[in-house]
Amino acid sequence: MFTACTIAGSDSSGGAGIQADIKTMTTNGVFATSAITALTAQNTTGVTDIFNATPEFLGHELDAIFTDIFPDAVKIGMVSKQELIETIANKLKQYSAKNIVVDPVMVATSGARLIDEQAIDALKTKLLPLALVCTPNIPEAELLANMSIQNETDMEKAATIIESTYGCACLCKGGHQINDANDVLVEKGQVHWFYGKRIDNPNTHGTGCTLSSAIASNLAKGYDLETSVQRAKDYLSKALAAMLDLGKGQGPMNHMFDLQGEFAQ
Ligand SMILES: Nc1ncnc2c1ncn2[C@@H]1O[C@H](COP(=O)(O)OP(=O)(O)OP(=O)(O)O)[C@@H](O)[C@H]1O
Numbered sequence: 536m537f538t539a540c541t542i543a544g545s546d547s548s549g550g551a552g553i554q555a556d557i558k559t560m561t562t563n564g565v566f567a568t569s570a571i572t573a574l575t576a577q578n579t580t581g582v583t584d585i586f587n588a589t590p591e592f593l594g595h596e597l598d599a600i601f602t603d604i605f606p607d608a609v610k611i612g613m614v615s616k617q618e619l620i621e622t623i624a625n626k627l628k629q630y631s632a633k634n635i636v637v638d639p640v641m642v643a644t645s646g647a648r649l650i651d652e653q654a655i656d657a658l659k660t661k662l663l664p665l666a667l668v669c670t671p672n673i674p675e676a677e678l679l680a681n682m683s684i685q686n687e688t689d690m691e692k693a694a695t696i697i698e699s700t701y702g703c704a705c706l707c708k709g710g711h712q713i714n715d716a717n718d719v720l721v722e723k724g725q726v727h728w729f730y731g732k733r734i735d736n737p738n739t740h741g742t743g744c745t746l747s748s749a750i751a752s753n754l755a756k757g758y759d760l761e762t763s764v765q766r767a768k769d770y771l772s773k774a775l776a777a778m779l780d781l782g783k784g785q786g787p788m789n790h791m792f793d794l795q796g797e798f799a800q
């Protein structure tokens with residue numbers, strides 16, 4: 536059994552964050568462990584409150600995981616505070632963590648801000664340099680590359696800047712903003728496009744969390760980065776195409792459409 540660890544926030548509505556990550560990792564055939572960075576009071580219409588873990592407690596969670604069920608891959612999602620990012624970076628270095636996927640979560644689909652201004656600096660300088668790959672959406676890539684993104688040429692340029700600036704591969708997601716769900720990966724200067732068929736489903740809460748967890752699961756199983764992204768995108772597209780419709784706002788997708796195990800291999 537391969538293992539993956541998610542370091543992220545809890546989403547009380549179950550569609551994003553830790554809950555989406557554990558469902559995704561489980562369905563993708565790896566054993567999921569978790570270090571919770573924050574509790575959010577959240578549903579499909581918005582976030583009403585955030586309760587952050589202390590850096591000490593987060594450090595204890597990570598010690599408990601890394602000294603026992605060592606993860607074959609790590610996914611990092613919502614981390615709001617600079618001190619929490621520093622704790623994560625120190626622990627990942629201390630334990631020589633591998634296959635690190637950073638989803639630089641900044642704003643929820645519902646519009647709520649999920650990271651402090653000072654934390655963005657720590658993300659750039661402390662966390663991204665440890666990552667194998669980061670997975671920004673368009674607004675996040677604009678901020679990390681310090682440029683505006685209007686089209687696919689800009690997406691390639693931003694991903695190239697992010698890779699050379701922060702020293703990790705970059706998957707820039709077209710997602711809801713730019714195109715028919717086409718994403719671009721820049722890895723060691725090589726550009727690779729993943730073409731997705733846009734699914735007409737307004738329930739996209741948690742797509743970023745799900746994609747990054749599925750990538751981490753595939754890396755844990757030993758697939759290379761390009762294959763991991765392709766398999767993750769296939770999984771996400773099918774979870775969206777299952778057309779689950781829950782809640783009053785932008786609902787979650789169906790992570791469990793594949794309990795028979797196509798993706799578990
Ligand atoms: N309607 C859609 N149909 C198919 N794929 C989609 C759709 N919307 C987003 N995606 C895909 O979902 C993945 C996540 O991309 P997106 O840009 O939505 O990330 P995000 O904004 O971080 O997600 P989140 O909603 O979690 O914030 C990408 O692979 C993107 O191409």
Ligand SMILES: Cc1ncc(COP(=O)(O)O)c(N)n1
Nearest residue numbers: 544551552613643644740741
């Ligand atoms: C705890 C947590 N982590 C991440 C997201 C981002 O996901 P989305 O942009 O789909 O709302 C979220 N809403 N909540």
